[in-house]
Each structure stands twice: as C-alpha cells, then as structure tokens.
Amino acid sequence: MVCGSQLRLKAVAGKSSTLGVPCPKPMRHSVLALAPAKLNLALSVGPPGVDRMHPISSWMVTVDLHDELLLTRLPEESLSRYAILWHDDAKRRSDIDWSITKDLAVRAHISLQEHIGRPLPIQLKLEKRIPVGGGLGGGSSDAAAMLHGLNELFGLGLSVERLASIASELGSDVAFLVHGGSAIVEGIGERIEPHAAPPDLDVVIAFPNATCPTGPVYGAFDRNGMRAKQKLDPQRVRALVGRRIAPDACFNDLAGPALEVAPTLRDDLEELSHLAERPAHVSGSGSSLFVVCDDPLHAAALADASTTRLGLPAVPARAIARPPVVVPKISH
DSSP, X not given: OOOGGGOOOOOOTTOXXXXXXXXXXXXXXXXXXXXXXXXXXXXXXXXXXXXXXXOEEEEEEEEEEEEEEEEEEOOTTOEEEEEEEEOTTXXXXXXXXXXXXXXXXXXXXXXXXXXXXXXXXEEEXXXXXXXXXXXXXXXHHHHHHHHHHHHHHTTOOOOHHHHHHHHTTTOTTHHHHHHOSEEEEEXXXXXXXXXXXXXXXXXXXXXXXXXXXXXXXXXHHHHHHHHHTOOOOHHHHHTTTTSOOOXXXXXXXXXXXXXXXXTHXXXXXXXXXXXXXXXXEEOTTSSOEEEEESSHHHHHHHHHHIIIIIOOOEEEEEBOOSOSOEEEEOOO
16 A cells, blocks of 8 residues: 555646545545635744744735635545645646645645544545745645634534644644634744734735745845844834735835845836836745735726736735635535
8 A cells, every 4th residue: 555655746737636645434525615825914034043943023814815625525444535736717827746745735634633543534626726835825724724624524623722733833824824814923923813803905916927935035034134133023013903004014024035036026026016006015935926905996907907917917805804714515
C-alpha cells in the first residue's frame, strides 16, 4: 500500500489531481466549506528573534473572494481522496505541482485526525480562486476551511478556540482564518484580538504575474531593516482600527522588500495607482495588490478597468464578518 507521505500531487493549471491516503468511517453526506482570502490592511514587522521568526502586528480582514472545499464523507475502510483544481472563474492560475503532504488543507485533515485519535475518511474537491503565493492566505484559508468542514461533516462539536489551537500548528495565518472577520494579529500569528464586526470596506484585488516567495521577501526585509533599524510598531497598526479607512491609510513593512524581490511588481503597482487615482497596496508578502474603494460600484468599475485597460486581472471584494462558512450539500 502506498503511504500518504509518498504521494505527490500531479496537476497543471486548470486540471485536477486525485490521490489517496489510508483512513476509514461510514455514512455519506457532503458539506461545502468556503475559504475566504485575507488582506493585511496594516502590517508592521519586527526584526527576527533568536528563533529567526519575525514578530508582527497586523490588522487582518477576510474578504468575499474564496476557494471552495467540497467534502464528502466516505464509508469505513475507504481511502481519503484529494482533488485540487482551479475554479472556472479563477483570474490567475499556476501549476498545481506541490507535494500532497505539503498541501495545507491535507495537512489540516491529517492533523485533526491525530488530535481526535480516529480517522475521518473524506473525498475532497478543492476549487481554487485565490492565487498561489499571492499574499492572500489562500493555502492557510483552505486549511482553516478544512477544519471547519470536518467539524461539521463528522459532528465533532469542537469549539472555534479548539480549532484555532490546532490551526496554530499549521501556519502563522491559519488560526486567524479559523476565526475570520477582522482582528489584530500579533506575535507570530498566535495572538488574535477579534473585532465585533469587520470594517465597512470595499476593495479591488489585482493579481500581477509576479512571484514573491515569502523567504526571499523576509530576507530582503532583514537586509533593509538592519540598515533602517526596523522596529515593530503595534501602535501604528491599532491607530487605524475603528475608523473609516482612507485610501492612503494602509501600510505594509513588506511592500518594499516584495518590490525588491519582484521588480516587475513596481510597474503594476504604479499603473494600478495611476488608474485608480489613489494608492495601490501590497498584501502580505505579495504579490497581490489592493486598492481601497468608495463603494461596491466603484470597486466593480475599477476591477473591470484594471482587467481590460491594464491587462491586470482584478476582482471587486468586500470585507466579511463570517468565519469560513460551511453549507450542507446533497450528495450525488
């Protein structure tokens, strides 16, 4: 029998890959878990500690651009199967060619099985809209949605706090994305202060054809930070919360390093800012960009103009309060 650690995901843009990992349990039914993208409206980064991890202070929000995870419960003695593909309306696609054992949604499935001490056999169909490596937390949100979906599918009754605790072992953004909505996130992602409601926020999110690997971006930050004596500034982050967000108020300490790692991103940033007649911002470590808009109509018009006039794919989005949503679906 092939072990899960030996499996690799084989797929290309727009095509799926289906793989198995041993596990059992009965009763078929399905749920649909939505995995929303996140934006860093403000991101302050401190120098690395002795563990080489960078402390952050960030205002994060989830928006209504989402991946979809369809989870179907399989009978006892079944192998779990995973299919990952691009949604038909995905704006920026890339090869899906990573090791299955490194996929965060799959890791979340395995981690939850380990925590509860029993197998949870499923069939997963993950349709992605959120670009890979775009600074929007797509993989992390898929993991969070997997935890919510499994909790609903198997009636586990785990609290959001318990799911967030499991999520914290998977990645720095996953615990926030289990909560969703709006929050101040600090430390290395483990300290989360949720807000009662998200800001009234409409944005355009643009997807440049540029790659900003997280490691090199933080490497550039360290080089620049040593020269500038970069310090963590949580007060600056918190000062933005609780008021209408001005188009030029967002900031990101990783924006400069991202532009250094991916020089073509600067042209996209400048062109989008010129088109919007207001600043465009880098989300997370890049490469996705966003612009704060006046209302949904403004966001829709700007997204269309970016796509048609600049050739820069973009979508309108709005901040949402809900965590990753689980909607029952009828099995076929």
